[in-house]
Amino acid sequence: MIRLYNTLTRKKEELQTIDPGVVKMYVCGPTVYNDAHVGHAMSSLVFDIIRRYLQYRGYDVQHVMNYTDVDDKIIRRANEMGIDPFALSRKYIQDFDQNLDDLNILPATAKPQVSKTMPQIISFVEGLIQRGYAYPAPNGDVYFRVTKDEDYGKLSARKLDDMQAGARIEVEEQKEHPMDFALWKAAKPGEPFWDSPWGQGRPGWHIECSAMNLHELGEQIDIHGGGNDLIFPHHENEIAQTESYTGKPFARYWMHNGMLQLGGEKMSKSLGNIVSIKEFLEKRDSDVMRMLVLNGSYRAPLIFNEETLDAAEKGLERIKSALRPATATGADSTAEAAASLPATIQTVQTAFTEAMDDDFNSAGALGAIFDFVRAINSARDAGATQAQMQPAQDLLRTLTGVFGLRLAAKSGTGDADKFIDLLLEVRAEVRKQKLWALSDLIRDRLKENGVSVEDGKQGSAWRYL
């Protein structure tokens, strides 16, 4: 039984899907006008891990992620650069897809774009007007009528009166109520536009997700996800639109990831303190970012700095150490060496699942993984054979695979491998003659060149650092 935290009810609830065995999951994607940053990576990783786990537990996951390719910021940036807004968004959609692939994130099963969903959006707005939940303003805008929606504010747990008290809203006279929000915006000169019953214009920010959800997944979905900065107004407005349109409850479970913290502050475009995914991956392996996310709780802020990244990287090395082959041969093995492994396999399997079943507690599950790593390494040290270790290593591969970790051995750039082998061969002779200074020189110089040499009883092994 999987339990998950629902922002809507502020409680953990048992996952019961609309259709048995199928999870309909919609996760808000980016507005494509700039390089995606590690905060986007966190969110995408969180929902990738959730998706992979749901699949591991036997669910067929329909995963929709949208691209917002019609937006004020895209238009502004394109104008600054003197290029077509659609060319700009096309470029950043490609970039984002590449980022996700680099991060080993499974591609969504559907990736709708606003510009390709226009008929559905327009008919959605028409439906809301017909039902009295929206009204066209004289200037060609169409607004959602928040006062008509009785439970408006339920997701973000705020009341209309409280929101007005904030008084940070510029009241437009076109609106009936200050909190009414735009479903459709009349086009200004020089902007891209689509024809509609209310004149030329383009959709507001929130309506696209309602329309895409309806189009891709239907009136009701299981999980709706995104960053917790989207709770208000975006998701609040999405609920208002969709439930007003269909008259049915929209998403069963609302899941929100915490914000990535950079230097104690949320990283965001407006603050300008951004590390792009591309920049990150030039310095670190994609597994490091994933490990950082796994070590925390998806709902809590994630502390992103050199220290936490170093720790994540070291942890990964530790997991990889358990995947190294046995050192013993059949002759010197004993049954006792691996005697505890079968029981450990059961324990780990159970602990992993119990943790992940509890609101995707990856940090708890990771604890089980590390216990497993120690057990495997101990068995190897005790003289277990490869045949004895194999089932454990297979399970470790499976579980880390559910996490989406690649755990790839680092490889060299060219075909230096055979020359490194040769060096080690020579070094073995040198060591036989106990020429330690020369032997150590070779080891040190290889290390300077990113190759670690480890001497063992059965000879020396090497690997890239």
Add this chain to the structure above:
RNA sequence: GGCGACGUCGCCAAGUGGUAAGGCAAGGGUCUGCAAAACCCUUAUUCAUGGGUUCGAAUCCCAUCGUCGCCUCCA
């Protein structure tokens, strides 16, 4: 000002009523020609602070202090 989340070892962090997982760092040891890796041992009588409820609280309640997020574009 309103709403919400959170404060657990030097750092990251799990644990939400039954007596503190795990990772990183640090110290000691085994192994090694020396290292490295791996393994073993050690490191929070204590969970921001002060009250309260309870046989029992890091876990529930109240207050205080502090941090962060949302209320405007944001994953």
